[in-house]
Amino acid sequence: MRFRMKKRLILLSILAGSLQFSCTKHFDELNVDPNQASEAIFNANLLLPSAQWKYVESISGYNSVLFQSMWIQAYASTSTGGANYYSNGDKYVLSNNTLSYLDRVWNNAYNAASFAYEMEQLAKKKGGMSNLENIGTIMQIQSLATASDVFGDIPYSQALQAKTGNITQPTYDTQESIYKSLLTRLETAVTALNANQAAPTNDAFAYKGNIGQWKRYGYSLMLKLAMRLTKADPTTAKTYAEKAAAGGVFTSVADDAYVMADLTNSYTNANASALATAADLYQLRWSKTMIDYLKSNEDPRLGKIAEVPAAGLAANQTATGGDNTPANQLGLPNGYDLSGGATDITKAPNYPGATGTGNDVTPLGKYSRPTNVFRNQSGPLFVLTYAETELLLAEAATRGYTVTGSAATHYKNAVSAGLQSLAKFGTTVAIDAATADAYATAHPLVAANALKQINEQYWATTSILQNFIEAWSNWRRSGYPQLTPVNYTGNFSSGSIPRRELYPTGEGSLNPTNYKEAASRLPNGDVWTSRIWWDKQ
Incomplete structure (x- = not known):
């Protein structure tokens, strides 16, 4: 290989x-490139x-x-x-x-x-x-x-x-x-x-x-x-x-x-690169939806893929291993932030509390993150x-x-x-x-x-x-699993889970006629919420 x-x-x-x-x-x-191998020998x-x-x-x-x-x-x-x-x-x-x-x-x-x-x-x-x-x-x-x-x-x-x-x-x-x-x-x-x-x-x-x-x-x-x-x-x-x-x-x-x-x-x-930085380690967690599903089914994958980091902000920003005990895993609910307002994670239902003390405290400390195998x-x-x-x-x-x-x-x-x-x-x-x-x-x-x-x-x-x-x-x-969408202030999909991605930004100028025709065939135009042909309700 x-x-x-x-x-x-x-x-x-x-x-x-x-x-x-x-x-x-x-x-x-x-x-x-004429300097490269010809078809005859490539x-x-x-x-x-x-x-x-x-x-x-x-x-x-x-x-x-x-x-x-x-x-x-x-x-x-x-x-x-x-x-x-x-x-x-x-x-x-x-x-x-x-x-x-x-x-x-x-x-x-x-x-x-x-x-x-x-x-x-x-x-x-x-x-x-x-x-x-x-x-x-x-x-x-x-x-x-x-x-x-x-x-x-x-x-x-x-x-x-x-x-x-x-x-x-x-x-x-x-x-x-x-x-x-x-x-x-x-x-x-x-x-x-x-x-x-x-x-x-x-x-x-x-x-x-x-x-x-x-x-x-x-x-x-x-x-x-x-x-x-x-x-x-x-x-x-x-x-x-x-x-x-x-x-x-x-x-x-x-x-x-x-x-x-x-x-x-x-x-x-x-995928591993997207989980590699200190910010990635700190901010990205398994969703409550996923952890709850695995827990409710007693799925043996849970203890392999998720860990609760050691206590404190520093430990949550490093790849040092944490607690893999299935019963201790806790998923982060989607749609929350660290901004101090109504959607701050500390206001979430059943918020478990912070870990660490003094300047080393983190409100995310008890939520499960992906284990190190996903950062390989x-x-x-x-x-x-x-x-x-x-x-x-x-x-x-x-x-x-x-x-x-x-x-x-x-x-x-x-x-x-x-x-x-x-x-x-x-x-x-x-x-x-x-x-x-x-x-x-x-x-x-x-x-x-x-x-x-x-x-x-x-x-x-x-x-x-x-x-x-x-x-x-x-x-x-x-349509499964049945998911509750996030409706966060300023979102680009009117509080709906996106059904498609937008066409690349260059298409409107490099292939304008064909791009516009394709966009016009979408139910709501070239937006995140337009359903593609096979995506029926």
Whole structure:
């Protein structure tokens, strides 16, 4: 893995430097430097880890920790705007860098799609690389689906064609047409994967080019995209969920799709970086919503992921370990501050009191924060997991779709897998299979409450694995967990949890006609509260 990371460092410095833009005119500026390797000798395999790395950058770091992690009440913060950037998420209040953060999902998702597209085209030209070609299609689909999930209508049919088609102002396709195209293309690409053909040689996933696992990844992605449509297009949702289940999705935690970061070679885990400073350590806590959920379910993850810092302000601003005792964990309620007014945390119901004495006192001292494993800048960045897949199969079975196995069995598998996947963060938080299985057996699916139970578990699992955009997307689709929004003074969403992100700031000037048309199709225009196509009430 470290060897592959070094390759990625070299490759990104050569190929990605010109792609750090929010505007659509730079979608495909790859391999245009005459001093670089020509297509005839360049190994298309080298583009795969770049596509994978740029994708995980699109779903991690400040662009998700500062927004979605607190929109869905996994994390909470007393930050109050201005330079205190966590106000974006906890209170839906602008900070100095809000507009900069908004560009990051768009930039990185299209960067990832550009690398994948270039890889696909190069593999096609060279011949004998059909698996790499189809994996390129799959990675484009993953990236563009995420961009559409975050923004709604996006450039799709004319995207990635700045070089080959000289299209620098692409039209925005409707999300409905995008999703239907993505599912069709995905079916073709996954079906075409062939273990008898050459495998990719520079895979940043733990698959190491294993085509069987890539095939399961493709079908699991198909299942996820299909289930996005349960309200917007139930017929398409059922058709493709059943195709995915029949094709063969993930079968164990060994199939989890994730990328290990590599701080030594400058591939920093952006989620960990967003929790690293003294201010981050002090201001960011687990939300009361999350801690209460884990406590009420006696979830063994609680004692692994949360700690109460040692008493006092200084201890709350350092990474020194705290108290992991599950019974002592306490979540910070969202929407409070340290400003001394009516929304000061000391006015919160059941406020537990401060810790420390004299000048070393802190009102936040008894609230739980993430443990040190989440600050490991060489830690894992999750893309799609067996636990998510089993939860989606459990929901599919609950909805009456034709899938092998009962909803109860899939739910049990998912609960156990969600606990076991924590081991990717390190041995200190690992939960062994026997413990995970025993817990899952003791906490079965209740048929009368199935959709709520399944999707609350999906929220908890994806949030704990730090995939906050996925947790937010599934919350918007399913409505679970049922969250009480924050209505803080000066918020940008009228006291509602945001349903989408705004289009990047450059789109209005660099692609004005198409941007305006796309914005006009949104229910309330280009605002935080407009629901995208699949986000139905």
